[in-house]
Amino acid sequence: MTASRNQDRTGFPPVIENASAQGRIVLVCEHASNRIPPRWGDLGLSEAQRRAHIAWDPGALGLARGLARHLDAVLVHAPVSRLVYDCNRAPDMAGAMPARSEIHDIPGNATITPEERAARTAEIYIPFHDGLHAVLMDRIARGLHPALITIHSFTPVYFGKPRAVEFGVIHDADDTLPRAILAEAQARTRLRAELNEPYSARDDVTHTLRLHATPYALPNAMLEVRNDLIATPEAEAAMAATLAPVLAAAMATLTPEPV
Amino acid sequence: MTASRNQDRTGFPPVIENASAQGRIVLVCEHASNRIPPRWGDLGLSEAQRRAHIAWDPGALGLARGLARHLDAVLVHAPVSRLVYDCNRAPDMAGAMPARSEIHDIPGNATITPEERAARTAEIYIPFHDGLHAVLMDRIARGLHPALITIHSFTPVYFGKPRAVEFGVIHDADDTLPRAILAEAQARTRLRAELNEPYSARDDVTHTLRLHATPYALPNAMLEVRNDLIATPEAEAAMAATLAPVLAAAMATLTPEPV
Numbered sequence: 001m002t003a004s005r006n007q008d009r010t011g012f013p014p015v016i017e018n019a020s021a022q023g024r025i026v027l028v029c030e031h032a033s034n035r036i037p038p039r040w041g042d043l044g045l046s047e048a049q050r051r052a053h054i055a056w057d058p059g060a061l062g063l064a065r066g067l068a069r070h071l072d073a074v075l076v077h078a079p080v081s082r083l084v085y086d087c088n089r090a091p092d093m094a095g096a097m098p099a100r101s102e103i104h105d106i107p108g109n110a111t112i113t114p115e116e117r118a119a120r121t122a123e124i125y126i127p128f129h130d131g132l133h134a135v136l137m138d139r140i141a142r143g144l145h146p147a148l149i150t151i152h153s154f155t156p157v158y159f160g161k162p163r164a165v166e167f168g169v170i171h172d173a174d175d176t177l178p179r180a181i182l183a184e185a186q187a188r189t190r191l192r193a194e195l196n197e198p199y200s201a202r203d204d205v206t207h208t209l210r211l212h213a214t215p216y217a218l219p220n221a222m223l224e225v226r227n228d229l230i231a232t233p234e235a236e237a238a239m240a241a242t243l244a245p246v247l248a249a250a251m252a253t254l255t256p257e258p259v
Numbered sequence: 260m261t262a263s264r265n266q267d268r269t270g271f272p273p274v275i276e277n278a279s280a281q282g283r284i285v286l287v288c289e290h291a292s293n294r295i296p297p298r299w300g301d302l303g304l305s306e307a308q309r310r311a312h313i314a315w316d317p318g319a320l321g322l323a324r325g326l327a328r329h330l331d332a333v334l335v336h337a338p339v340s341r342l343v344y345d346c347n348r349a350p351d352m353a354g355a356m357p358a359r360s361e362i363h364d365i366p367g368n369a370t371i372t373p374e375e376r377a378a379r380t381a382e383i384y385i386p387f388h389d390g391l392h393a394v395l396m397d398r399i400a401r402g403l404h405p406a407l408i409t410i411h412s413f414t415p416v417y418f419g420k421p422r423a424v425e426f427g428v429i430h431d432a433d434d435t436l437p438r439a440i441l442a443e444a445q446a447r448t449r450l451r452a453e454l455n456e457p458y459s460a461r462d463d464v465t466h467t468l469r470l471h472a473t474p475y476a477l478p479n480a481m482l483e484v485r486n487d488l489i490a491t492p493e494a495e496a497a498m499a500a501t502l503a504p505v506l507a508a509a510m511a512t513l514t515p516e517p518v
Binding site for chain 1: 349350351373374376377379380381384385388389392393396397399400401402466469470473474475
């Protein structure tokens with residue numbers, strides 16, 4: 001698997017792995033990293049907070065890498081913590097640079113000037129989406145008929161309440177691929193799988209799908225895995241081995257098949 | 260009015276005029292230019308064909324510049340003929356690199372390899388939309404509440420048939436601003452104004468709106484002016500003076516007004 005960065009862009013472009021993959025699926029991981037670049041210090045957070053789910057989606061990148069190998073898929077992931085800028089949010093959404101996440105205040109985001117908001121947007125959000133857009137457009141132009149699947153993880157306990165769902169499949173405007181993935185997951189795995197859990201498009205979590213898949217009528221889905229199930233490299237690999245046939249079978253149900 | 264190009268991008272980025280404008284409206288002209296860069300020769304077309312409406316929207320850039328001045332609006336326009344790449348079309352649409360336009364064959368587009376399709380996409384389509392996206396995101400981040408209005412012109416005779424409509428207002432998913440513009444045009448001008456004429460979203464002409472306005476819930480509209488009404492610099496200026504109060508009045512009807 002090869003990794004590359006687009007050198008002629010400024011800021012923090014996405015990391016693109018497996019760029020020459022021939023499979024239809026383009027995997028995206030907006031919350032792959034808990035890295036806070038030096039200019040933003042520690043945002044006023046403890047080391048434990050900076051390792052917690054509020055800073056990233058633990059396990060999501062490892063799972064996505066495993067899926068990319070199984071499915072011959074390109075993988076696009078963000079190199080900066082969502083606490084600096086959450087690339088799955090538009091610049092005017094509160095969650096883009098959150099002052100609070102679950103039960104944690106984010107002191108470094110308590111007061112953000114319009115200039116700082118524009119600077120983070122220019123440095124992180126715009127390069128990420130330009131990079132993803134270029135990958136998708138190249139594949140559309142070459143007739144590879146891309147499908148967009150974003151990979152997330154969620155915390156097993158949220159606001160003190162345990163979550164029973166293990167695998168969530170979330171749709172934006174087109175629910176075709178998500179319903180196919182759900183059906184295959186229920187048929188092929190023992191995972192407790194649910195549609196639009198623990199979040200749905202109403203919670204504004206489908207920004208990447210809205211921006212890149214819906215306008216081009218690309219098949220698309222957002223996947224959420226409970227992070228206690230992908231807490232080690234071995235568990236990530238096992239989950240990738242479980243979910244790869246699910247995604248492959250769901251893709252095979254799409255009609256019309258591109259020629 | 261100042262013009263600038265983003266120097267760190269490759270290919271043909273959009274020209275951005277009036278970049279420091281403080282008005283809410285962002286004007287876009289995808290078909291501003293009939294320029295064919297040398298690498299694409301003349302696409303097998305005569306000089307008359309390269310000056311005709313199939314290569315660009317005559318008068319649209321002059322009208323847009325006049326509107327930008329009246330409305331204190333930023334203006335983003337494409338520097339390459341739509342016959343090389345039509346920036347208002349996705350890379351898999353036939354019209355993106357058309358083999359035929361109205362009654363004219365385009366010999367240079369008769370057979371385009373996937374590599375050439377990807378190259379034109381990378382050189383023209385991607386830089387154009389990255390540039391427009393950056394303008395809009397910066398304005399969203401700064402709280403300027405942008406609205407997106409695209410400016411087009413259409414030929415008075417199409418496939419031999421005269422068109423009576425003079426001013427068309429076309430909507431994508433959200434018809435709020437287009438209906439307000441239509442109402443103000445009918446109240447304030449003598450133009451023969453119609454909704455979704457001579458084209459509509461069903462003709463796939465709202466790509467720019469779908470890509471940049473709909474996912475961010477920005478007010479948006481596509482305007483079409485019959486090109487015999489803007490055939491000289493004086494006519495362009497007169498039409499800008501006619502339409503600027505129409506657009507300003509329509510914007511004032513939007514609720515809620517941003518603070």
